Amino acid sequence: MTDTTAGSGFRTGSEAEAGAGREAGEILAAARLCVDPELRRAVDSLPGSMRRVALYHFGWEHADGTAAAGHAGKAIRPALVLAAVRALGGEPAMAVRAAAAVELIHNFTLLHDDVMGRDPTRRHRPAAWTVFGDADAILAGDALQALAQRLLAEDPHPGASVAAARLAACVVELCAGQHADWALERRGPDEVTLDECLAMAEARTGALLGCACALGAVYAGAGCEEVEALDGFGREAGLAFQLIDDVIGIWGDPGRAGKPAGADLAARRKSLPVVAALGSGTVAAGELAELYGTGAAGSGSGEGELARVAVAVERAGGRDWAQVHAADRMSRAVGQLARAVPDPEAAGGLLALAEFVTRRTY
Amino acid sequence: MTDTTAGSGFRTGSEAEAGAGREAGEILAAARLCVDPELRRAVDSLPGSMRRVALYHFGWEHADGTAAAGHAGKAIRPALVLAAVRALGGEPAMAVRAAAAVELIHNFTLLHDDVMGRDPTRRHRPAAWTVFGDADAILAGDALQALAQRLLAEDPHPGASVAAARLAACVVELCAGQHADWALERRGPDEVTLDECLAMAEARTGALLGCACALGAVYAGAGCEEVEALDGFGREAGLAFQLIDDVIGIWGDPGRAGKPAGADLAARRKSLPVVAALGSGTVAAGELAELYGTGAAGSGSGEGELARVAVAVERAGGRDWAQVHAADRMSRAVGQLARAVPDPEAAGGLLALAEFVTRRTY
Numbered sequence: 001m002t003d004t005t006a007g008s009g010f011r012t013g014s015e016a017e018a019g020a021g022r023e024a025g026e027i028l029a030a031a032r033l034c035v036d037p038e039l040r041r042a043v044d045s046l047p048g049s050m051r052r053v054a055l056y057h058f059g060w061e062h063a064d065g066t067a068a069a070g071h072a073g074k075a076i077r078p079a080l081v082l083a084a085v086r087a088l089g090g091e092p093a094m095a096v097r098a099a100a101a102v103e104l105i106h107n108f109t110l111l112h113d114d115v116m117g118r119d120p121t122r123r124h125r126p127a128a129w130t131v132f133g134d135a136d137a138i139l140a141g142d143a144l145q146a147l148a149q150r151l152l153a154e155d156p157h158p159g160a161s162v163a164a165a166r167l168a169a170c171v172v173e174l175c176a177g178q179h180a181d182w183a184l185e186r187r188g189p190d191e192v193t194l195d196e197c198l199a200m201a202e203a204r205t206g207a208l209l210g211c212a213c214a215l216g217a218v219y220a221g222a223g224c225e226e227v228e229a230l231d232g233f234g235r236e237a238g239l240a241f242q243l244i245d246d247v248i249g250i251w252g253d254p255g256r257a258g259k260p261a262g263a264d265l266a267a268r269r270k271s272l273p274v275v276a277a278l279g280s281g282t283v284a285a286g287e288l289a290e291l292y293g294t295g296a297a298g299s300g301s302g303e304g305e306l307a308r309v310a311v312a313v314e315r316a317g318g319r320d321w322a323q324v325h326a327a328d329r330m331s332r333a334v335g336q337l338a339r340a341v342p343d344p345e346a347a348g349g350l351l352a353l354a355e356f357v358t359r360r361t362y
Numbered sequence: 363m364t365d366t367t368a369g370s371g372f373r374t375g376s377e378a379e380a381g382a383g384r385e386a387g388e389i390l391a392a393a394r395l396c397v398d399p400e401l402r403r404a405v406d407s408l409p410g411s412m413r414r415v416a417l418y419h420f421g422w423e424h425a426d427g428t429a430a431a432g433h434a435g436k437a438i439r440p441a442l443v444l445a446a447v448r449a450l451g452g453e454p455a456m457a458v459r460a461a462a463a464v465e466l467i468h469n470f471t472l473l474h475d476d477v478m479g480r481d482p483t484r485r486h487r488p489a490a491w492t493v494f495g496d497a498d499a500i501l502a503g504d505a506l507q508a509l510a511q512r513l514l515a516e517d518p519h520p521g522a523s524v525a526a527a528r529l530a531a532c533v534v535e536l537c538a539g540q541h542a543d544w545a546l547e548r549r550g551p552d553e554v555t556l557d558e559c560l561a562m563a564e565a566r567t568g569a570l571l572g573c574a575c576a577l578g579a580v581y582a583g584a585g586c587e588e589v590e591a592l593d594g595f596g597r598e599a600g601l602a603f604q605l606i607d608d609v610i611g612i613w614g615d616p617g618r619a620g621k622p623a624g625a626d627l628a629a630r631r632k633s634l635p636v637v638a639a640l641g642s643g644t645v646a647a648g649e650l651a652e653l654y655g656t657g658a659a660g661s662g663s664g665e666g667e668l669a670r671v672a673v674a675v676e677r678a679g680g681r682d683w684a685q686v687h688a689a690d691r692m693s694r695a696v697g698q699l700a701r702a703v704p705d706p707e708a709a710g711g712l713l714a715l716a717e718f719v720t721r722r723t724y
Contacts (some may be wrong), residue, residue, distance in 0.1 A: 047538035049545070112504060116497040135478040135544055138500060139537040142474060145504065146537075149511040150530035153523045161515045161523055168512035175501040175508075176409035182497055183411070 024356035027349055031079035031099065034092075036072075038100040042147045046140075053140035057111060057128045071123050076357055077102045077212040083349035084216020084230050087341045095219035097155045098163050102212045104148035105167060109174050109208075111141035116178070145171065159218040166218070170211040177203025184270055189278055189292040197275045198239070206238030209357075213350070217340065229340035236333035237354040243326035244358050246271040247319060250310050262306035265313075268292060272325075277318030284315035330358060386718035389711055393441035393461065396454075398434075400462040404509045408502075415502035419473060419490045433485050438719055439464045439574040445711035446578020446592050449703045457581035459517045460525050464574045466510035467529060471536050471570075473503035478540070507533065521580040528580070532573040539565025546632055551640055551654040559637045560601070568600030571719075575712070579702065591702035598695035599716040605688035606720050608633040609681060612672050624668035627675075630654060634687075639680030646677035692720060 043054045055061035059071035078099035082092040113119070114127040115137050121127055129137035152164040180200040184192050213234035217227040249271055252261025264271045274292070278285055291309050313319065333354055341347040405416045417423035421433035440461035444454040475481070476489040477499050483489055491499035514526040542562040546554050575596035579589040611633055614623025626633045636654070640647055653671050675681065695716055703709040 046534060047541075049541040050534070050537055108504075112500060116500060136541060138474060138478060139541055142470075142504075142507065143534045143537045145507055146530040146533035149515075150527050150534075153511075153514075153526035153530060164515035164526065165512050168508040168515060171508035172408060172412070172505045172512075175412055175505045179409075179411040179498060179501055 024352040027083060027353060028075050028079050028356075031082050032072075032075040034082065034096055035075060035078040035099045035103060036070075038096050038151070039072075039103060042100060042104065042151060046143055046147070049136060050140045050143045053111075053128050053132050053136050054107075054144060056131060057107060057122070057140065059123065059125070063126070063131045071125070072103075072107075073123060075103065076353065077106050077208060079353055080209060080212040080234060080350070081216040081219070083353055084213045085220045086216075087337075087346050087350050088217050088220035088222045088226060088230075089346070090216075090220025090222075094157055095216060097151045098157075098160070098215045098219055099212075101148040101151045101163075101167060102208070102215060104144045104151070105171060105174075106208060108141045108144035108148070109171075109178070111137050111144065113178060115141075116182070157219060159221065163215045163218050166211055166214055170207050173203050173207040177201075177205075177207065180204075189270065189274075189289055192270050192275055192278075194272070194275050194279055197270060197272055201239055201242040201272065202235060205242045206235035209238035209241075210234035222340070226340040229336045232336035233333050233340070233350065233354070236329045236336060237357060240326045240329035240333065240354070241357040243272055243322045243329065246273050247322050247326075250274070250313060251319065262303075262310065265306050265309045273313055273318035273322040276321040276325075277313040277316035280316045280318070280321075282316045284312050284317075288312040288316055326358060330354065386714040389445060389715060390437050390441050390718075393444050394434075394437040396444065396458055397437060397440040397461045397465060398432075400458050400513070401434075401465060404462060404466065404513060408505055408509070411498060412502045412505045415473075415490050415494050415498050416469075416506060418493060419469060419484070419502065421485065421487070425488070425493045433487070434465075434469075435485060437465065438715065439468050439570060441715055442571060442574040442596060442712070443578040443581070445715055446575045447582045448578075449699075449708050449712050450579050450582035450584045450588060450592075451708070452578075452582025452584075456519055457578060459513045460519075460522070460577045460581055461574075463510040463513045463525075463529060464570070464577060466506045466513070467533060467536075468570060470503045470506035470510070471533075471540070473499050473506065475540060477503075478544070519581060521583065525577045525580050528573055528576055532569050535565050535569040539563075539567075539569065542566075549632075551632065551636075551651055554632050554637055554640075556634070556637050556641055559632060559634055563601055563604040563634065564597060567604045568597035571600035571603075572596035584702070588702040591698045594698035595695050595702070595712065595716070598691045598698060599719060602688045602691035602695065602716070603719040605634055605684045605691065608635050609684050609688075612636070612675060613681065624665070624672065627668050627671045635680035635684040636675055638683040638687075639675040639678035642678045642680070642683075644678045646674050646679075650674040650678055688720060692716065 039058070040060070043051060043058065043060075046054060052061070052065060056063060059068055062068045081095055081099040081102055085092045085095045110122060111128055114122055115129045115134050119127055120130055127137075128140065132140075148167065149164060152160050152167065157163075177200055180196070181204055184196060184200060210231040211234070214227050214231035217230040222230070246264065249264030249269070250262065250273060264274075274288070277288055278292070288309065291305075291312060334351070337347050337350060337354075341350070401420070402422070405413060405420065405422075408416060414423070414427060418425060421430055424430045443457055443461040443464055447454045447457045472484060473490055476484055477491045477496050481489055482492055489499075490502065494502075510529065511526060514522045514529065539562055542558070543566055546558060546562060572593040573596070576589050576593035579592040584592070608626065611626030611631070612624065612635060626636075636650070639650055640654070650671065653667075653674060696713070699709050699712060699716075703712070
């Protein structure tokens with residue numbers, strides 16, 4: 001199978017990788033190897049207090065300051081930057097700073113999101129704010145945003161300033177997405193529309209994946225149309241990822257170490273399958289509205305209760321809708337990619353990454 | 363008096379302004395007029411939630427969203443950018459985006475500092491976090507940092523990327539200063555050295571004033587040496603300002619609407635005159651250490667008590683030290699400026715601004 005752009009959505013990993021000629025895992029590992037020294041150099045340039053927080057957050061140090069193995073996530077975003085450069089015929093080695101900048105922005109948002117959301121864990125470790133306090137976590141996030149922009153401002157690549165402007169605009173979108181997430185969670189289950197939730201997911205998840213791909217295109221010297229198509233590819237793939245992640249947050253991810261089944265229901269999150277189910281006009285939707293409306297986060301979250309909620313979401317069509325919609329988004333992503341990169345061989349790396357993120361939590 | 367670079371520190375406003383040929387107030391008002399449309403355009407480009415917070419913070423809207431007259435501070439930093447451009451023979455109109463970027467960074471740090479410090483008021487109004495909550499104030503700050511970098515990334519001026527890198531490095535320094543401030547306040551009065559406090563004040567206050575002047579030099583096409591001299595000028599003037607501001611925080615600012623006398627003492631702040639007094643080795647220093655060590659912020663802050671503390675700081679030499687040291691810093695500032703701008707006529711605007719900030723709170 002060589003025509004990797006002709007996918008109707010999901011194929012098996014082996015098919016996608018046959019087209020790509022490289023495994024997503026290999027692409028990610030290569031990106032991590034390539035970007036880590038640049039990231040590490042940037043973090044090491046920070047003054048003591050913020051360096052400690054950042055080294056901890058990236059998994060390079062334990063809370064007591066001793067060296068750690070590093071668990072800085074899967075490097076999806078840097079891998080997308082580098083894969084996009086390659087797909088458009090550029091030289092990935094020239095885009096390492098841009099890839100590191102995108103990863104710094106991602107981690108800046110994680111540090112701040114965890115403070116705002118009081119999330120106690122991040123990547124299976126205590127979140128930075130629980131170790132260093134709110135103020136130092138906020139300051140470390142602020143500093144990572146600044147480092148990202150500094151990397152681009154000091155990059156002599158001709159695309160660097162266009163990339164910096166796109167990345168800054170993306171930060172504003174990420175902030176808007178984070179605000180929308182909060183605002184939606186504070187509203188009642190019947191006061192939230194699916195369009196609002198999709199727009200929020202696009203800003204919160206799609207925007208940075210799109211920006212990563214667009215930056216790769218910019219660094220490859222691509223024209224405006226290609227850059228926008230790559231942005232669209234990343235956004236659509238990001239939404240597909242969010243939909244699948246939301247399905248996993250309700251029904252679990254058998255055989256993988258993702259979040260436990262029911263986690264999103266226990267927190268009464270207005271995830272996409274839930275909101276789709278609530279708006280389905282079915283009998284099960286009414287039952288779900290009652291269950292979701294009465295139980296505040298944490299209450300009514302016994303296993304039997306969560307199972308009943310999950311069944312209601314499924315009976316109201318939330319699971320099917322999410323899976324069909326995820327496939328549709330992936331298909332749109334593939335279409336966008338084909339606009340900019342008609343050669344399936346060249347597009348293979350990006351496709352392999354997109355298929356990867358829509359299958360797993362990370 | 364035409365040789366405004368020959369000052370030994372403080373002169374009267376009228377002398378400085380005679381040399382400058384323009385009043386600091388006029389320079390500030392002109393900068394505000396020039397930069398406000400650019401700032402307003404940037405803030406208006408934000409999505410709804412963050413736009414509201416930013417419009418409120420800048421004083422363009424009341425908390426309920428109705429239009430307000432605007433009290434966005436004195437525009438010292440943008441005025442320094444534009445005055446530095448002019449001093450080095452550049453065209454200030456070309457540097458309006460850079461001036462706006464510096465002001466956005468200043469306001470991003472204010473939004474975050476107020477959240478971290480739980481400061482209830484800012485510019486005589488409730489601080490943004492008290493109106494919109496922590497999360498939205500943090501997000502609005504994040505977005506202002508991004509907007510600042512976006513303005514520079516989209517600026518076709520040949521100095522824009524050098525300016526962007528300097529501004530990003532400055533943000534890291536501001537964050538380090540904010541952290542140091544916190545860390546010092548948490549330590550006992552006898553565990554803090556004057557050098558640490560001066561370094562903190564330089565990072566927190568001097569860095570951005572220095573960066574503003576340096577950016578002006580960059581935009582005037584000045585060489586490295588001039589840029590560094592202008593940075594030094596702003597930093598030294600910033601430290602002089604901080605010293606005077608600390609004096610006002612203890613003994614008040616007769617005839618002006620600054621912070622009330624004793625405010626810093628009531629909060630047991632380790633301001634520079636206090637730390638200098640504590641380290642003086644005098645009998646009064648011992649008395650002061652006892653007063654400062656026993657009273658936590660808010661306690662022991664009756665008027666009589668505060669007056670006793672103020673007398674102890676003065677008897678231990680804290681007030682004299684601060685005033686002499688401020689004059690010394692201003693003299694160093696003037697020396698740095700003369701290195702880059704030997705013509706006193708050309709240097710007049712910057713000097714007038716430096717004299718202005720060391721005389722008033724803002």
